[in-house]
């Protein structure tokens with residue numbers, strides 16, 4: 001995929017390793033070492049990598065956020081059991097058990113806790129109320145600044161399912177959470193840094209049932225393997241990293257990751273995250289220090305972690321086997337996290353360092369540096385205002401975490417060899433010149449294209465004329481076809497009429513012929529009688545001279561009468577007519593002579 005970079009080991013550029021960091025037991029919070037105060041190394045003509053174990057030992061910061069009441073909790077008038085002080089002391093929070101559920105006096109007593117900050121998001125009139133933006137301002141922005149200074153940083157959202165972890169980390173479109181606000185702030189600040197060359201990349205993965213998946217890979221089911229580099233820092237092999245140039249880029253990849261994340265409906269949350277998700281912003285910055293002509297390279301990771309919610313088995317009642325199995329796996333990895341954090345906090349207070357079982361779960365293995373090493377880490381402990389037991393357990397977990405001391409080091413590499421610096425800038429200059437050359441040839445190509453465009457204008461006009469001609473031809477052809485249809489209709493109608501007429505004539509003539517034939521037969525019979533009479537008469541005539549004389553006279557008269565008779569003549573005429581009909585030609589479209597009509601129309 002274009003722009004994709006395969007993830008390299010999360011390399012810490014300082015030789016100070018995690019075990020060394022763990023020996024540092026400082027529980028007092030101290031300010032980060034500002035970048036400007038880093039000692040410049042003496043100019044050297046030999047390439048050297050100045051590895052500066054400068055750092056900052058700080059406890060993991062813990063902030064608590066009590067989420068707002070949900071609609072269904074308001075409807076059922078659930079009591080709010082978490083309280084922040086009315087005087088606005090944002091370090092304190094108390095949990096008060098429900099009166100009805102209290103069994104002993106001791107149990108009924110409010111539980112008081114103190115943390116770095118306690119946000120209340122259920123009562124906007126409270127002095128400790130915090131909107132999404134306030135949470136970013138007080139917690140997220142600090143992490144952006146750490147990252148820019150060259151420190152690894154991490155924000156970790158922990159809490160029971162449905163307590164507001166995803167809301168705090170991701171938020172909604174109208175109320176963006178820490179992840180989008182942090183990305184935006186980091187990009188804004190980077191854009192203003194004109195003296196720094198930087199590269200920001202983003203990766204996003206989830207751990208579902210102890211297996212890591214790349215959330216930015218379309219082949220989502222591809223399992224990722226954890227590897228360790230020579231520096232013993234675990235990383236995911238083949239995890240994709242994408243360069244981020246602006247907020248649109250960041251938003252696009254984040255949305256893609258969210259869509260790939262495993263969620264499900266549970267009893268406590270309609271869209272419960274069933275996996276731990278880890279988004280990493282990796283920043284590499286290079287600055288030129290004119291004082292000693294060195295290049296300072298800073299590498300830092302900002303990790304934003306949304307853990308899957310812990311679940312009581314009672315809250316999973318009625319769920320199917322898959323949800324229960326998921327819940328068990330989630331609880332198991334969170335239990336390992338709890339054990340690792342407890343051991344880390346004990347190590348922070350004791351001289352004997354216990355071996356930390358990071359590898360017992362993929363989550364603790366991959367978060368090794370963030371929870372017990374080179375990172376400035378904040379845990380946001382999310383609690384529901386209505387669930388005393390779960391909130392109490394979360395706050396106890398948060399208390400243990402707050403005792404862990406991390407030693408974040410400045411991930412700085414200094415290149416002070418002047419020749420190397422010159423060589424590096426020379427290479428960059430050559431690259432830029434090459435780029436300019438490419439741009440110039442592109443520009444001249446574009447100019448040619450523009451020139452071609454004007455030449456092509458005529459072609460374009462011709463093409464348009466051709467198209468309109470073609471359109472006209474199509475219109476004419478359509479007319480032609482519709483005329484043909486009409487023509488066929490008309491001639492078939494006419495032929496039907498003609499056929500009808502001819503049939504009628506034929507019938508009439510047939511009747512006439514039959515009648516004439518009948519008349520003819522009758523006449524023949526009459527003729528036969530006449531012949532007989534004539535013979536008898538002739539016999540008599542032969543013997544009778546007077547009769548001969550009168551008969552000759554009568555025959556003459558009769559001949560004259562027969563000649564007058566037109567019956568035979570008429571019969572002959574009828575026969576001629578019938579012959580003529582039988583010989584009539586069959587009609588075809590060619591017989592019609594009105595073709596001029598549609599042709600005129602076609603030419604129209």
Ligand SMILES: Nc1ncnc2c1ncn2[C@@H]1O[C@H](COP(=O)(O)OP(=O)(O)OP(=O)(O)O)[C@@H](O)[C@H]1O
Pocket residue numbers: 066067068069070121159160161162163164165166167168269271272273274307308309310382
């Ligand atoms: N600060 C808040 N103010 C108002 N509503 C909130 C707040 N935090 C969370 N919510 C609401 O509470 C519900 C649960 O929140 P969310 O999904 O963030 O919990 P979660 O802890 O991530 O749960 P899971 O572990 O199951 O994923 C959501 O409907 C969310 O909108």
